[in-house]
Amino acid sequence: MTTSTRLAELGLSDSGRRTTPPPISTLMQSALANPNLISLAAGFVDPETLPTALVGDIVAEFAHDPALGRQALQYGSTGGSPDLRWRMLAEMEREDRVAEGTYAAAFERTLLTTGSQQLLSLAADALLDPGDIVLVDSPTYFVFLGMMASRGVRTIGIETDEGGLNPEALAEKLAELEATGELARVKMVSVVSEHSNPTGVSLLADRRLPLVETVRRFSERAGRRIVLIEDAAYRGLGFDPEAPEPPSLFALDPQGEVVLHARTFSKTFSPGMKVGFGVVPVGLIGPLLALKGNQDFGSAHLNQVILSRAMANDRYHEHRRRVVAAYRRKRDVVLEALEEEFGPSGSVGISWTVPQGGMYVWLTLPETIDTGPQGDLFERACREGVLYVPGEFCFAAEPTPPRHHIRLCYGLPPVSALSEGIARLATAIRGRLDQIAVSGDALAAR
Numbered sequence: 250m251t252t253s254t255r256l257a258e259l260g261l262s263d264s265g266r267r268t269t270p271p272p273i274s275t276l277m278q279s280a281l282a283n284p285n286l287i288s289l290a291a292g293f294v295d296p297e298t299l300p301t302a303l304v305g306d307i308v309a310e311f312a313h314d315p316a317l318g319r320q321a322l323q324y325g326s327t328g329g330s331p332d333l334r335w336r337m338l339a340e341m342e343r344e345d346r347v348a349e350g351t352y353a354a355a356f357e358r359t360l361l362t363t364g365s366q367q368l369l370s371l372a373a374d375a376l377l378d379p380g381d382i383v384l385v386d387s388p389t390y391f392v393f394l395g396m397m398a399s400r401g402v403r404t405i406g407i408e409t410d411e412g413g414l415n416p417e418a419l420a421e422k423l424a425e426l427e428a429t430g431e432l433a434r435v436k437m438v439s440v441v442s443e444h445s446n447p448t449g450v451s452l453l454a455d456r457r458l459p460l461v462e463t464v465r466r467f468s469e470r471a472g473r474r475i476v477l478i479e480d481a482a483y484r485g486l487g488f489d490p491e492a493p494e495p496p497s498l499f500a501l502d503p504q505g506e507v508v509l510h511a512r513t514f515s516k517t518f519s520p521g522m523k524v525g526f527g528v529v530p531v532g533l534i535g536p537l538l539a540l541k542g543n544q545d546f547g548s549a550h551l552n553q554v555i556l557s558r559a560m561a562n563d564r565y566h567e568h569r570r571r572v573v574a575a576y577r578r579k580r581d582v583v584l585e586a587l588e589e590e591f592g593p594s595g596s597v598g599i600s601w602t603v604p605q606g607g608m609y610v611w612l613t614l615p616e617t618i619d620t621g622p623q624g625d626l627f628e629r630a631c632r633e634g635v636l637y638v639p640g641e642f643c644f645a646a647e648p649t650p651p652r653h654h655i656r657l658c659y660g661l662p663p664v665s666a667l668s669e670g671i672a673r674l675a676t677a678i679r680g681r682l683d684q685i686a687v688s689g690d691a692l693a694a695r
């Protein structure tokens with residue numbers, strides 16, 4: 250082929266044309282490429298906490314027990330290791346403080362996936378057509394929003410506050426869609442239930458039942474079940490053992506009417522293993538397994554066996570407790586640094602959330618500051634050597650996204666770099682505020 254030959258265009262599908270890379274990819278690449286940059290953007294877990302020795306020990310066990318090793322290195326099944334699925338159900342019973350065996354009937358509706366991302370994606374494939382409507386907490390996990398955009402789905406954000414999604418606001422929006430004849434297009438409601446990505450906020454215990462009941466009620470009115478995605482990616486990462494996480498949404502719907510409980514080992518153990526787990530509503534497991542069968546007929550079996558072994562004798566929990574302690578310390582450092590720079594939250598028009606678990610803090614700046622990737626603040630922050638995720642990425646297409654928020658993640662930088670990262674960000678913010686004040690004065694003087 251000569252260099253002058255022009256290739257005809259690829260015949261991309263509608264979905265191929267609609268799909269853009271997640272906005273975070275470029276941010277992550279620049280973070281990795283520049284070692285002096287402090288990335289408060291990348292949602293990476295703390296590298297220091299990764300269970301290298303534990304995974305090494307487990308893999309070494311395969312050498313002493315070749316039969317076990319051979320079994321781990323063989324294909325598994327499409328739904329994934331039954332042993333790990335049983336262990337996860339038992340884990341959920343402990344977390345939800347219900348008697349052992351309470352969730353046993355749900356076993357047939359469980360599956361293991363390649364990260365919880367694959368589970369969310371399979372559910373979207375099984376349930377959504379272009380033009381369907383998905384309601385999400387506002388703000389929400391932006392990769393989920395990207396998946397929706399790629400499928401031509403309409404996303405609508407539902408108001409949240411420091412207690413997470415407001416079920417009354419959800420009921421109002423559903424009633425509004427019913428009044429305009431659009432309820433039949435609503436297929437999903439999605440919430441990040443614990444220590445949310447991006448806000449660090451958890452759904453209050455007393456909002457959980459109203460949320461499940463609202464979805465049930467409107468499912469009946471629609472004449473078809475609306476699936477309530479409980480994206481619990483950060484469950485298990487609560488900081489205060491005296492204040493355990495509230496029972497899951499699944500605990501309020503164990504018979505599997507509407508709730509799809511999505512979990513992952515990426516945050517509590519290792520994202521490199523990409524093991525996700527789900528319990529899905531009645532009727533959905535068949536289509537999900539069929540779709541997964543066509544994609545990969547089972548996720549990495551080796552990783553599932555490693556996790557089973559780690560869970561079998563509590564090594565998993567010892568590790569998880571160490572991860573929680575590390576994040577708690579990092580959260581404290583970030584909050585102290587923010588207070589040092591700006592005084593108490595809200596005192597100078599800049600406020601932030603106080604996460605009780607997980608790895609995100611959500612910063613709200615004065616509305617005059619555009620935090621977007623094309624805005625002056627973002628450029629200033631990069632010049633100062635710090636990266637953040639512009640909040641606008643985390644909002645559904647409707648209503649119009651606000652542009653004065655920032656997602657901060659304290660996962661990747663070492664403790665020693667966190668205060669410096671916040672100091673750099675504060676310099677950028679103050680610089681931008683001064684610039685706005687000067688141009689405001691100039692306008693007033695005209």
Ligand SMILES: Cc1ncc(COP(=O)(O)O)c(C=O)c1O
Pocket residue numbers: 292363364365366367390441446480482512513514515520523524525
């Ligand atoms: C809220 C939320 N859900 C799901 C995921 C997917 O993670 P994984 O596919 O690694 O399980 C993430 C990852 O960052 C997340 O933040």
